[in-house]
Amino acid sequence: MSGLVEEVRADLTEALTTALEASRQSGAIRVEVAPEISVEVPREKDNGDFATNLAMLLAKPARIAPRKAAEILLQNLNLTGTWVERVEIAGPGFINFYLDPAWVIQALPRIISQGPDYGRVDLGKGRKVQVEFVSANPTGLLHMGNARGAALGDSIASILNFAGYDVSREFYVNDAGNQIENFGLSLEARYLQLLGRNVQVPEEGYHGEDVVETIRGFVALQGDKYLEADPGERRSTLVKYALSEKLEAIKRVLEEFGVTYDVWFSEQSLYESGAVHDTLDYLKEQGCIYVHEDAQWFKATEFGVEKDEVVVRSNGIPTYFASDIAYHRNKYQRGFEWVIDVWGADHHGHVPRMKGAVAALGYDPSTLDVVIMQLVRLYKGGEIVRMSKRAGQFVTLEELVEEVGRDAARYNFVMRSPDSHLDFDLDLARAETNENPVYYIQYAHARICSILRQNSEQGEDMPDPTEVNLSLLKEEYELALARKLADFPGEVASAANGLAPQRIARYLHELAGLLHSFYNSHRVITDDQELSSARLVLVNATRITLNNALGLLGITTPERM
């Protein structure tokens, strides 16, 4: 499946290829190798609907002036059967193609017939991709950074799915290691406190109020049963209880945020299955591990990384890196051809060594993509809200959804490139005003629904696009809107290639803008039956496209506002 724009591009590329071939045959253009032909959409409408820089690329190797090369190409260019009305040589040597304005109208019947599938492209060809995101410690609540990761990861996964990949969403549960030990000590302290003992939560422990809540729940169930128990057993019981409770809470909140996972993968299971051990053995066999000061080190420097990294501490306990290597090995063993991790900027130092480890395991490190998102700065009342996990003082994802709503929150996270340091203004996100772009987009959808409602209330059916005279759509706004609709499949492809959901957000904003402009200058339902039918097809195609694009970002499409 591909879009109208891509088809025209392909037709023009083919015609240019033939023309270049003919020009070389006749000796008018002498080049060793034909340059790659690219047909672009010019930014300025005055420069045509499509354009190519081919003549400029030929100029140097063929030793002729670019405009001369363009002339020769044009003499050999056969454009019969295309929508091209005229061709011009412009500027330093661009060849500009001007199409019959009606060409974009062809997109409309396709959109209506493809419906929820409009915009799908087959970039992925069914290849298996895994997107791992959020993967927060299951020891607490989700915060703003996790929220950004959730919105980003989920949208990337949806976009890749729409682009023809077989996508799996995964949450890596860090239920092993140091922080779990630490968590156990904090839980134990709170447990004992609640039962009247005078103990302190460790300095480096978890001081959040949510931990106290968890223990209250535990005490309600188990009472003082573990007061005199063996501390080791007591902690492991508390940890087990708390982890499952926390994990359920995380699951629930993410679902409210519109995010569901295919797989919840336990770090602990990598230890239990022996995968960590096996992976370290494998790396030893490959000669990638050495011992230094009683610790085992991974030779990351052999893979172009600045320094080596400890995988097993001198006390014999593997590091997080060790289980992470085992985890990534497991991903590849499960048959994923492309592995995508969404991490916070505080983990970016981990990227090169993880790629090094993937290479050491015998996989191509370029099949691992790590999307690094910069941290979120939260504003409220014009001031920065300092978030401190230790003190248990931060805005949770749950509060965010409650306060600003899922749609506004998700849009705000996804409208910016992951690279940008995001300033999240709580008041702005919550504001139901024109300062908030989500509503601008949703409003476009609601407006169309209102028109369609009106139409059916008048007892009229939705016109069949194949029986409507779409050539009545001649107004500038009508054609601009249809042109934008035709762009959608290409936008999906770009967003997928660049792992860039912000492209979809931007596209939506532009599309909504064109709908609003059209709406304000033309009526859809008029006395002119034929024209009304054509415009109904246009707005219905817009509704479908808005719906599909918003779906990729996990944003709802209200029919009334």
Place this chain on the structure above:
RNA sequence: GUCCCAGUAGCUCAGCUGGAUAGAGCAACGGACUUCUAAUCCGUAGGUCGGGGGUUCGAAUCCCUCCUGGGACGCCA
């Protein structure tokens, strides 16, 4: 000190992997509701793309260098 990210309109940011005259939104100013939703539209104004070099037909985009802000540099995760 080393590495990563950012620096574009008053503010928040796009800029499709090198294209033609650098774009949106907000804020400012001036207009448009007896008509399918004014959460909207139309118009005006706003720029040495952080500075300086380089690469070429052509640079906001690629390279070098400097400046500013954020982050990472642990036998933490």
